[in-house]
Amino acid sequence: MKFTDGFWLMRDGVHASYATEVRDLHVSEDRITAYAAVTRVRHRGATLNTALITVEAFSPAEGVIGVRFTHHAGKVHPGPDFDLPGADAGTAPARTRRDGDVVQLSSGPLTLRLDTARPWGLEFRGGDGRRLTAAERKGTSFVTTPDGAHHMAAQLTLGVGEQVYGLGERFTPFVKNGQTVDIWQADGGTSSEQAYKNVPFYLSSRGYGVFVNHPGKVSFEVGTESVGQVQFSVEDQTLEYYVIAGPSPKDVITRYTALTGRPALPPAWSFGLWLTTSFCTVYDEETVTSFVDGMAERDIPLSVFHFDCFWMREYQWSDFQWDPGAFPDPAGMLTRLKERGLRISVWINPYIAQKSVLFAEGAARGYLVRRTNGDIWQWDLWQPGMALVDFTNPEARKWFQDRLRPLLDQGVDCFKTDFGERVPTDVVWHDGSDPERMHNYYTQLYNRTVFDLLEKERGAGEAVLFARSATAGGQQFPVHWGGDCFASFEAMAESLRGGLSLSLSGFGFWSHDIGGFEGTPDPDVFKRWLAFGLLSSHSRLHGNVSYRVPWEFGEEAVDVTRRFTLLKHRLMPYLYGAAAVAHRTGVPVMxxxxxxxxxxxxxxxxxxxxxxxxxxxxxxxxxxxxxxxxxxxxxxxxxxxxxxxxxxxxxxxxxxxxxxxxxxxRPGAVLPLGADDRRPDADWLDGLTLRVHPAPGDAALTRTVGVPDGTGRTAAVFHVTRDGDRLRVRAEGTDRPYRVEIADGAVEEGAGEVVVTLR
CATH class of the missing domain: 2.60.40.1180 (Golgi alpha-mannosidase II)
Structure with a gap:
């Protein structure tokens, strides 16, 4: 949100109060509390009829420094708040140091510096002493606007050439400099500044990140209000942000996801090809069977079949009951599909249509969100008279899970948790949550509710979602897909931008609708999108008004689908290794x-x-x-x-x-390849190939490569060394034979130790 009129003036009716000088300072072993006046105090009378900003600096985890600044501390705080599983879990405690007028707080490689003899300013330095960013003259403030709103605003400096990334899955330009970004969930497709996945975290090219610990609306001005600053503001009396150390971007992501939660490891089968009924297409069991038969007849391995919205009866979403006209024997149908080796996904959302049998039940039990006057909140967008499940109510969460459990008993393996963005603010929540803060946070409760059920019923390591909405911490419940995009090359490119932006916001796994969702893609678009989709962490064929079976787009599309599906299966020892890294460190697969x-x-x-x-x-x-x-x-x-x-x-x-x-x-890479290209969850050590790519002239190549099992644990390790024209590979943890291929064409097979002579 912009408060100024150019560089010199404020907008009409806007008044800003900036932290100006330190009037008192409390320093403990691991915390600094400063009381900053909003004007220069030249005499005792100047302390009257004015404000103080209380600024606290602390460290929630190693390499992370938090700053919380408050105007009026008496405001009621109903929540919700981000769950930060990594807070206070750092191995290196913060420490303070005072040297004359300068006080410092250090945590790992990050130091905050405050010079009380100078005008107000907070400076953040890296482990090498280099300045990363700073809150300078206007960097800590509160602002009132003509409508009576009270905002807390921070500004952190941008260095010359510094670039900003992240802030969730954003389809606007990848580098966020010059953009205004409001962290506010919206169902806006992939062609605007709105986003399904809003994360108040950005990554800087200077080797640090900033996380604003506020689940409601956070307005970012990235070099816009002031071209040399990133400004972020909230309508509140307190603002809290964390500066996160690098020095590398991977280090920042690793620390950020340690703080907000690491992604679960999706099961290996989920990395195969997903095929759906699509949305508004007509389908029944005969249609589904024809699709599965068609893939088999064309020798295209299929891993997951997904039933989109109309598996339920029209006007009744969500009641979690199969449409008996289209699917008279759902349990039998699912058994038949699973006998063919398929996993099953079904579409759900957190909205309850008035015609659903669950509406009256949820209303009577108090499980639906209500307006301030006690009425159930309803509208006719999406579903007639739809209401919203109140996931702040533990009993409502259990009720929702209990309605999904019979589907798991029938054979459903996972859920596409659609929607979760259209959350009203003129309502009252069961636990008294602030409606503005709950708007973005709702998706976290929704996806956690479903993911927890899957973990309980299917076991750890088998839970996976296909989720559309998310906020900070949502990376814990993979997988997320890019939402409703058009069937065009432009939408394909904007989808990739969104996914890359999301990956720099802490999300390890990401997918998209191959061919685009809206409309029917030209065969050229579909075929190009296939290669991209099958070289993403997760791969799904899905559309709106037309089917996405490849033969609808010509025989060449069938060949392309087969080629890249088989390739992805062969790459699974490598890809699942990257997935295990994402699970352990937060560094994304893509x-x-x-x-x-x-x-x-x-x-x-x-x-x-x-x-x-x-x-x-x-x-x-x-x-x-x-x-x-x-x-x-x-x-x-x-x-x-x-x-x-x-x-x-x-x-x-x-x-x-x-x-x-x-x-x-990449030069120097050792790529583990599986022998079984028919499925993503094969035994990867059975017929394993190590394809070695030594860099030219690299006479001292040393590389260690792990091959995971289906749980993400390392099943075997291969130590690769080069000595002149001889390449030596030593296996550890397995005595099974394997094959070594060199990029120059040399090949050897064996077990234990294999030596290859380079050509």
């Missing part, structure tokens, strides 16, 4: 280039390519004719599909057929 190459300035703006795990560069093709431009960082890279090499740093302009795209292996 990584913006800057995450792997922060030292390369060319990588800082790239939003049409990404790293899939640490060693695969993917550049989707966004044209029908196959023209693609992409950047290759330093070193000699190898095209995985063709074996050709390219030496960077260099920009490449290439043309690819529909069965190809730039898919490059």
């Amino acid at each position: 990584r913006p280039m800057l995450l792997e190459f922060p030292e390369d300035p060319a990588c800082r703006t790239l939003d049409r390519q990404y790293m899939l795990g640490p060693d695969l560069l993917v550049a989707p093709v966004f044209t029908a004719d196959g023209e693609v431009e992409y950047y290759v960082p330093r070193g000699t890279w190898t095209h995985l599909l063709t074996g050709e090499t390219v030496t960077g740093p260099v920009w490449r302009h290439e043309r690819h057929g529909f069965d190809s795209l730039p898919l490059l292996v």
Whole structure:
């Protein structure tokens, strides 16, 4: 939110009070509390009829420093608040130090510095003493507006050339400089500034991050209100933010997800191809069976079948009852599908239509959100007379889970938790939560309720969602998909931008609707999107008004689907290893280039390519004719599909057929490949291939590669060393035979230790 009129003036009726000088200071072993006057105090009378801002500095975890500043502390705080599982769990306690007028708070490699002899300012420095950012002259304030609203506002400096990323899944430009971003859940598609997944966290190219610990609306001005500052404000009496240390972007993500929660590890089967009935298409068991038969007849492995909205009867979403006209024997149908090796997903949402049998039941028990006058909140958007489940009520959460449990008993394996963004603010919540703060936070309660049920019923490691909405901490309940996009190349590109932005907001897993959701894609769009979709962490064929079975788009689309599905299955030992890393550290499976190459300035703006795990560069093709431009960082890279090499740093302009795209292996990589390309959850040590890509002239290659099992634990480790023209691989944890392939064509097989002579 902007408060100023240019650099010199305030907007009409707006008044800002800035922390100006320290009038009192309390310093304990691990905390600083400063009382800042909002004007220069030149005599005792100046302390009257004015305000103080109370500023507290503390550390909730190693490498994280929190700043909380308050105007009036007496405001009632009904919640909700973000759950921060990593708070107070740091291994290195914060410590303070006072040297004359300067007081410091340090936590790990991060230090906050306050000089009480100077005008107000908080400076944050990294482990090398370098200044990262600062809250300067106007950096700590409260602001009143003509409508009587009271805002707390912070400004943190932007250095020359500093770039800002993240703030959730945003479809606007990847670098957020120059943008106004409101953290406010909205069902706005993928073609506007609105977003389904709003996260008040940003990552800086200078090696730090900032998390605003406020679940309600946070308004960010990223170099807009003041071009040298990131401003963020909330309508409240208190604002709390955390500066998170690097120095690398991965370090920032690791610390941020330790604080807000690490993603669960999705089951291996979920990485295979998902096919859905699509939304408004006509379908029944015969249709579903024809789709499954069609995939099998065309030799396309299918892992998950999803039933979208109309598995339930019209006007009755959600009642969690199968439409008997289309599915007279749902239990039998699911048994038949599961006998074919499929997992089952069904669509749900947290809205209860008035015609649903659950409406009267939920109303009578007090499980639906009510207006301030006691009426149940309802409207006719989406479903007639729909109401909203009140997940702040523990009994309502249990009631909702109890309605889903029979579906699990029938054979359903997971749920697509759609919606959760259209949450009103003119309501009263069961637990007394502030409606404004609950608007964004609702999705966290919704997805947690469903995920907890799956973990309880299916066991840890088997729970997975396909969720649309999220906020900070939502990464704990994967997977999330990109929402309603158009069937066009432009929407394909904006979907990727959104996913890369989300990945820099702490989310380890992400997917999207292959071919686009709205409308019917041109076959060229569909085929290009297939390669992109099957080189994402999760892959789903889904649409709105038309089916997304590949033969609807021609035989070439069938071939492309098969090619990239089989390829993804072979890559699973590598991909699931990256998934296990995301689970342990928060570093995402799909990584913006800057995450792997922060030292390369060319990588800082790239939003049409990404790293899939640490060693695969993917550049989707966004044209029908196959023209693609992409950047290759330093070193000699190898095209995985063709074996050709390219030496960077260099920009490449290439043309690819529909069965190809730039898919490059990083120099020095050792890529574990499975032998079974029919399923994503195979025994990856059975017939394992290690494809080694030594960099030219790299006579001292040393690499250790782990191969996970289906739980994400390391099943075997392979130690790879090079001595001149001999490459030695030693297996640890397995005595099974494996194959070693060198990019130059040399091949050896064996068990235990394998030695390959380079050509």
